[in-house]
Amino acid sequence: MLKRLLLLSLLCWQFVPAQDYFLEKYQPYAAEIPTPEDYLGYGIGEHHTRHDLIVSYLEKLAEVSDRATITEYGRTHEGRKLVMLTVGLPKHLAQLETYRKNQLANTDPTTPNTATDQPLFVNLGYNVHGNEPSSAEAAMLTAYTLVASNHTEVLNYLAHAVVFIDPTINPDGRDRHTQWANAYQGSPLNADPQDAEHNEAWPRGRTNHYWFDLNRDWLLAINPESRGKLNWYHQWYPNVVTDFHEMGTQSTYFFEPMKANGSLDPIMPKENYGELNDRFAAHFSQALDSIGSFYFTKELFDGTYPGYGSSYPDLQGGLALLFEQASSRGHVQKTAFGEITFPFTIRNQYVSSMATVKAAVANKAYLQEYQHRFFSSAISNANKSKIKGYSFDVPNDRNRLKAFMDKLLIHKIKVYENQQGGFTVPTAQPQYRMVQSLFETYDQYRDSVYYDASAWSVAHFYNVKYRPTSKLSLGQEVTDLNGFIETPSLSASEYAYMIKGSDYNVPALTHYLQSKGLVVSTAFKPFSAQLSGKTESFPYGSLVIAVPLQKKNSEAVFNILKEGQKRFEIPIYAAHTGMNVSGVDLGSLNIRAMRKPKAALLIGEGVNSYEAGEVWHLLDTRVHMPISKLRTAQLGRVNLDKYNTLVMVSGRYDLSKKEQEKIKAWVQRGNTLITLAGASKWAIDKKIVSEILITKKKDSTETQVRKPFVTASEHLGRERVGGIIAQVDLDLTHPLGFGYSDPKLPIYKNNTVWLKPSKNPYATVAKYTRDPHIDGYISKTNLNEFMKPAASLMVSPLGGGRVILFGHNPNFRGSWYGTNRMFLNALFLGDKIYNPAD
Template structure:
């Protein structure tokens, strides 16, 4: 019995010591509230904690603590809960609605209140946007416990003066993917060798969400439910301070702001934000980390230029976004050049920074609140000084793409109006800086090396025809996209139906009808026909559904047509004659049946998971069409002849000669290979196609000018293409460009794949325009030697088949609605492309 008691004392002692490693200074704690260790059955840092257990613990705190309540703001693609734990004093919590009203008053530009110190400061501690950067979610558990259970006077003071929103896991799907991996390979004793499996995840890793999207790039774009839920919550609360916790390479230390200087020539966020506020908080982070002996660095890395990070989006909402980067243990313990780094050590740094964020925000709450008030007031004053009073836009040919763009504007609380047949966004509104983000383009920059994109004018993502205006006629305000689209109901026909291919949702409607057994053709020339009493012109690609040629009767066919129109809101028309008013007739040889696509995509080691995920997401969520994802490790086993189309996104492909021949033989049989980015370069390098890469002439006599070694990273880095928007000139008569009306469309480039226009005069579908720059940083050298001479999209003949080579990613971050059609045309119409030649 004595032995058992002794063991119990030793166990409790080690438990207490484990907890004290993190929060010794915040004793005493309420014994009625379980610590994370008591709840989980293991000490924080001993294992990686699953998201469901994280949620369960926060739910427990909300149940037993009078300081806490829990809110569910959505679910992930895989159905995991997205939660926020609100923690403050019991008095504040019971009066939260009134405090919220008082807080939001300072975001109203018309509010002149000066009681800045009377309202608690609103702080959002947000964690783990990258799933395989796990230390921060563990720190979230410790932080939640500290504020829910500590009776230390310091903590009680923070609770009286702050409302703290803890978002423990922004990316639950990615976190659980990584958690399962790390725990599966955890050794006992722990293995610190960097080459151990525990420290080297399998493809695609846990960084990304279900569709392999980087959610730390999605705040601006709002494609995924994780981001859309958080944005909806954000615009309900407008927190004053927001944290963004990350991990970086194991061989580093710890980073906190201030960052590297913003790369924009004239940043739209206030200078006070990225200078005064960052330094004010940075000084406190330094003191806190000094006190526990942790090393760190600031200013020399990262930048907040792109507005879609968790650490930059709040800066455009009157708050302060704060980035933290912790050297990762990539598992539970790993050897570095500085010794061993452990999981608990990484957690303690994140925990310390979180507590310090609250401390500093509370200390400066009046300053932060006045800053937010001034931010929204300055939005109105800045807009008033601008000659541009608003932006008008619309695309009469494509209501669904226009609707998607309006949805994006509304997601960011941007005011949108409908005036006759035009949509209007005024600049004079609280979200003026977000209006700038959506529409403004730039050609001059302060910096030349970017952590991410240097171009993000979202209107161009959607190929939206917009223009600035100096006068306004607002019309009616739009608050929802529900019922925004007006499509005339299709009338029944016993002869044929025509579907307008111009609409973004037309491929989804086509897939739906093919899936339900209808035979559908595509028009390879335009025509004008009679629809009821009126004439109607149809563009290249219009879908023709002859009623008499279907296996279903006329009534069943009509019901399917109606169902497709109701689901996808695409213009559809019944016609009673094949004799058209102008152009080809409906029985023309230029109207050709479309086969139902059977598509596969290579994934796995060497493949760029972001791009693969973007293809998967597009087909799943917008076209509702399956795609077979084939791991590279299974390539030798697959029966490739089962597929008519194969997609290869960017990657480092290491095929054997036999595997390469397998692909070339398959294409030559009449099939379609679609390559994107570096996969297109691979196809050229391996001579799968007879195309070339753009290579400028080298001056063999030129002598290199000596430059300082310390500047090498900056000088060489600027030659990369981090992300720019270019103008592409397309051949609208080509099947890949069906659905477009204008020859000039924006395209996104974030690689250095430069295609030489094909020698075949009919094969270059898209070439960069003579004056190609729209937005973003690009060196004069790149523009002159690479962009202007190059093509963006080529079709190359291989036997009876073809390779469709995209130099640029048409599906970038799930947001390029304007170029998605090029890719979807490749899927649905690729087998119809006969590359003409004189051979």
């Protein structure tokens, strides 16, 4: 009987008017408000709706109804609008600014709860993964219902809540998928799971323009979509936030509660993932039961990582709610229980949207009081700790420090100058739980299998050295970063200019100068120079621009450098002599001219699009340097000699023997191949290089211990490295280590590629330390048998060229400022790496 109900609900939309399938419950509707079908010219679910049409429909609602207004909170990389439709009774919309200020005051523990006499704020967020499209269609139905319905239930919701509808969090990815699904839509529809409609081509629509997963970006705030949403969020602090997704076609529907939080002592109040989740779950089950939909809870997913749309609001005094709908991956697809249709998936999301509003209104007073208690408990929790703050500084790299400070400020974390010349974040502040997320590290967990990363102490992402403190010496609060970096005025020289190699923006400045036609040299040994009566130290990797050796005159060189300093906020020093106080002089053989990179990146089916996008994003947005993206399917026809550097990220490279030999021969001609994580394993497995992986020793006499079948995923999952932070020892004298001042460096590891240190004593650039664990879950086997003896970065000579093998991903999620430099050194200095043993 239950299966029959499910089949009927899957198919019934075909036998009733399409709009009634969704909207019948909330009649009557205002006749002057256009339905989605009226506006689009087709029924919801008949086609996938482009983002611009979704936005224009919401704009139409705001135009014709006094219940709605629409605002733009940002633009995507591709220029698409990010919009928020605000729905409420006219009298509430007229008072919205007052309500907003009261809501902000409610997050201040020093003030009484001021938000209890006003509507609740509910934020319905949809379609953060572009190829999980059902929720954005449901957003239009929800918007229409709340704007046009005069049903007593809807009017009651609006009497007690203002609803903010974010229809498409990832417009670029959505439109990539929409184009695919509509382009391959058949007539009649084709339910064959193998049909092209249900199998997008690489990179697929899940991710944004640079192939980032925006549902991991709330904490890291790298992309404009996330930054716009965070800026909006901290103006409103909604009490309830939804996060609508899709999952595998053979599944059903998921809503919270999730599986138990993986942290041993979660910083999120138990009241959030216990009491509140249970209150809302009752409403979701009732709503889905009423339409015959099946669902599950608690088995999958976790909110341990604070950067999801379903976890970040939990750390801001709200309730975040995850929904996962089995996907039709097109318009209709066969499953084990019959056919699942696009309209059916939309209906579940729509019903859950309305149930969310209903549950929020039913718990209005509780939610408002909970939000105030949440921020009050932040202060009381901080006061119980011996740690009263975290002090830090990055004295030799203001741009990296600025990037870290930006993360503090976007999350509304208070930070102050301190008396030691650095900065301090006090713990006793409303955002204490975010302070914990950015600074605290853990090595004990109640779980060993994570849906995502188990380590996210953001200070380590930026290689920021910090220390907890029990005493505070706070100076002026830092509230914005305008003028944060002050560069001295550049004076002209007819002889040379010098730039210290330690700044994060050195590679970007190098590329800028090279693109303007200047020859840039780098220091392979440090030196100190007397400049304006002061001795300045220039470490490994510092830049030298010798004026007489340029093809441009001294005035042109000066103007280029002046503009470069302004763009990249790096001090540039004018030198009038080649004789230095100590170290090498400017004419030394250890001051070597740099080759301009001509870089390419392999992309396409089988390649890890996340890692490829991170490389592209880094070079585009920070170095402002183009990289040619070469599809693996075209590799046989590509002229590799146009490039001197090739990047391969993790992935499954189904290259022919001839294509493998083509890459190997190209390297041997004097070029540089850079392999990240899984690609390093590929290079070793395919004998491109003569290096070795550390693998588990097989014992033919070993007797397997019998284990229960049901525990297989848990036992096997423990040996995955889902994402931890570990420490390596870096050779600061190696070109790949240029720009670093401390050999102890945190890196991010989320794979099981373990590189055996090279037999060449000069080739292992970074090796894990004796006690490498910093943060996150790793099994004892992986830690002791694999990580501790392994290298994380090494160089393997190959003919006249070299392969630079990373065992980790130095560009993870666009956030690892601390390890980006190693990757950029590989691009800019790869040709300078020779084999001293030859």
